[in-house]
Amino acid sequence: MPESPFPVATTAVRLPRYTKAEQDELLGDADDPFGVAETGLTWLPKEEHFGIRDGDRLVAHAGLLRLPVAIGDAETEVVGIGGVAVAPDMQGRGLARIVVAAALDHARALGLEHALLFCRPPLVALYQRLGWHPIDQDVRVEQPGARVVLMPLRTMVTPLRDDAHWPPEPVRLLSLPM
Numbered sequence: 088m089p090e091s092p093f094p095v096a097t098t099a100v101r102l103p104r105y106t107k108a109e110q111d112e113l114l115g116d117a118d119d120p121f122g123v124a125e126t127g128l129t130w131l132p133k134e135e136h137f138g139i140r141d142g143d144r145l146v147a148h149a150g151l152l153r154l155p156v157a158i159g160d161a162e163t164e165v166v167g168i169g170g171v172a173v174a175p176d177m178q179g180r181g182l183a184r185i186v187v188a189a190a191l192d193h194a195r196a197l198g199l200e201h202a203l204l205f206c207r208p209p210l211v212a213l214y215q216r217l218g219w220h221p222i223d224q225d226v227r228v229e230q231p232g233a234r235v236v237l238m239p240l241r242t243m244v245t246p247l248r249d250d251a252h253w254p255p256e257p258v259r260l261l262s263l264p265m
């Protein structure tokens with residue numbers, strides 16, 4: 088039998104926790120592993136975590152939490168996805184697809200209509216491959232000191248139900264971004 092090109096377990100599991108040490112193990116302890124420091128934004132930690140392990144080593148992660156949001160005048164909730172990360176030596180093997188899919192399966196069970204994430208422009212095409220689409224309306228988010236700022240990163244959404252349609256109105260996250 089030829090050796091599998093995927094020596095790691097390719098199923099994602101729910102993680103009981105996701106510590107800074109685990110993030111460092113995944114992406115290294117560089118100051119800005121997500122490349123978003125220049126935005127100067129303060130981010131929320133995620134509340135639930137999914138990961139892929141290679142033996143004892145964590146090699147992929149995606150986090151999520153429910154977030155209050157106003158779309159136009161309508162207040163609702165979305166599932167915010169964040170902290171998507173794959174160990175550098177494991178990238179390009181479909182692990183982000185698997186771990187994000189696991190987070191979205193869980194998100195669907197929460198009964199909300201949409202998931203939302205923020206990403207740098209070079210990652211838009213990757214998330215489009217995973218079934219997300221960028222939205223063009225303004226997105227505002229809260230920041231410490233009761234400030235509300237325009238999100239400088241791209242905002243992408245994906246439906247969690249077949250009948251979900253993202254409205255075209257301006258978006259305001261009623262929390263810090265995730």
Ligand SMILES: CC(C)(COP(=O)(O)OP(=O)(O)OC[C@H]1O[C@@H](n2cnc3c(N)ncnc32)[C@H](O)[C@@H]1OP(=O)(O)O)[C@@H](O)C(=O)NCCC(=O)NCCS
Nearest residue numbers: 121171172173178179180181182183184205206212213216
């Ligand atoms: C972004 C990141 C999570 C991607 O992880 P990955 O495991 O390499 O991604 P995958 O291999 O699962 O690729 C997902 C899909 O996007 C596709 N893809 C990858 N790069 C692409 C690109 N530049 N344009 C279009 N599609 C792309 C892949 O082919 C794959 O599609 P397929 O499954 O249909 O073949 C990883 O590079 C990373 O951890 N980066 C550092 C942290 C970071 O920036 N996280 C993002 C926070 S929003």
